[in-house]
Amino acid sequence: MTPPVRFLPAWAGSVARIIGWLMFTLALAACSTIKIAYNNAAGVGYWWLDGYVDFNEAQTLQLRADLARLQLWHRSTELPRYVELLQKVEQLATADIGPEQVCAIALEMRRHLGTLLAQIEPAATALAMTLTPAQLQGLDRKYAKADARYRKEWLSRAPAEQSDKRYKQWLARTEMIYGRLDGAQKDSLRAQVALSGFDARMSYEERLRRQQDALQTLRRITQAGLPEGDARDLVHGYFERALDSPNPAYRAYQQALLQEDCRSVALTHNTATAGQRDTAVQRLRAYERDLAQLALPQP
Template identity: 30%
Template sequence: MKHRLPGQVTRILLFSLLALQLGACSSTRLSYQFADRGVVWWVEDYVDLTGAQEDALLQDLRQMREWHCQTQLTRYSDWLAELRRETARGELPPEHIRYHRQQLAAFLEPLSARAVPVASRLLKSLTDEQVRELVASMEEQQAEYRREYLDEDTPQEAVERVVERTERWLGDLNDRQVAIIRQWLADREGATEAWLDGRGNWQAAFSSLLEQRRQADFEDRLRDMIIHYQRYQGEAYQARAGRNADDIVQLTHKLLVAADDRHWRHLQEETSDLRQDMVALACPAEPATAAR
């Protein structure tokens, strides 16, 4: 089995810069600076590229990162400053949590738009053999996820996984917060299977699209799959999508209500550190060429 890079990026080249950049604060700057190479390594976890394909992808990614640091990081730092001001009050109502989740989704829109041409150029360059390798790798990972999250996963392991992700932002959780997570997972029975089924549906549609990568409308169809991905995940998943978003908002709110002062301080520190990284990583826009 090929080595899998860490993270939750589930679609090739989608949201790669944002996902790498919002990793652990201590390594954010280093991750961002080497994001282009990291994405290439991640892609090659699915399909072996030729030297020419790797060079072309790196060039595209470096241009994308330049655009990103010039135009997007200031938006992130402004949002983080707003989030820090709100959390300083020691409360965050559900409607505010929902707003901040919407802000994150809004950050992904321009990033997705920039990623589509990059992904399209790469996918169009793949040989039939490389496409078969890519599809096989996706199917292998899907089977791996099913074993990990359905066949072999236990309720306690699921609780520990959510606790670990939450402690990244809040620090060590108290007993009440762990109990909230345990109950939340128990109430969401079937959610993981729905997610895996939806993921499988998207991958099946993507695999079919790859067979038509030489057609003139390939990039437009790829864009639709990326921007409107829920359409391709099946009716069962779409029916749960809105509920899933509300569930996460409610879980976040309950965890914050149960938080001690130390949790709010930890959240403030993490938000502040990440904002400092965004400010440090932002690069000035290139000056406009003077008209002659």
């Protein structure tokens, strides 16, 4: 089963996405590509970040070094914990499950994300203190382009089209774990998605809030010439707001979607055949082996 990953914050500074990618590789990549994706995450992560902020030479050297250190820490400290989490999921996959069990796994993943964000605060702060007004303007333009894509992919679609897009996403993620679903299972999944409370407009508004929050935070850090300790407090505050929106309506919406996702995952799992559950267990074990090997000291 694939726990929901909506807790992943869409940080303007983009570092959280890199961390989230490291954390959720097992849920997003085919088993045979996990090792390649993880071993190259620091390098690919740098280029992804550079696409948002055009780094100068000094920033490039520092960021590459920080990402490399982060990955070393993550490999030795967090990957063994992910293996333990996978073992829990593997045990659950052999029998029927309830939504509360799925949500417990999702909440544990969220706690790991909080640990990761705390680990990167010093490096994120150091980088933020070196950003120039021109780089922040470039970041703002990058956001505008990404927002235009979101509007095209989601807001310009009719509700039925949005539902169909989300169904295809859910189907792909589900079949990544269980293998091919039959017609009745696909119909059930489509019906669950059709009844979803997903609101593309509300998600978009929260996306804009996070972006403006990030830009305002970075401007305060760069314009005020703050001491490092004060700058880190601002970065920490942003991370907290990215994980827990200050908008109570969005928090309620996010919680409702989480509960909805947990019910959908449980229902999909409970209607899986014995063969599909066996496929899920085998794939989870393969993920577990890959992550355990990645956690070993590298030559």
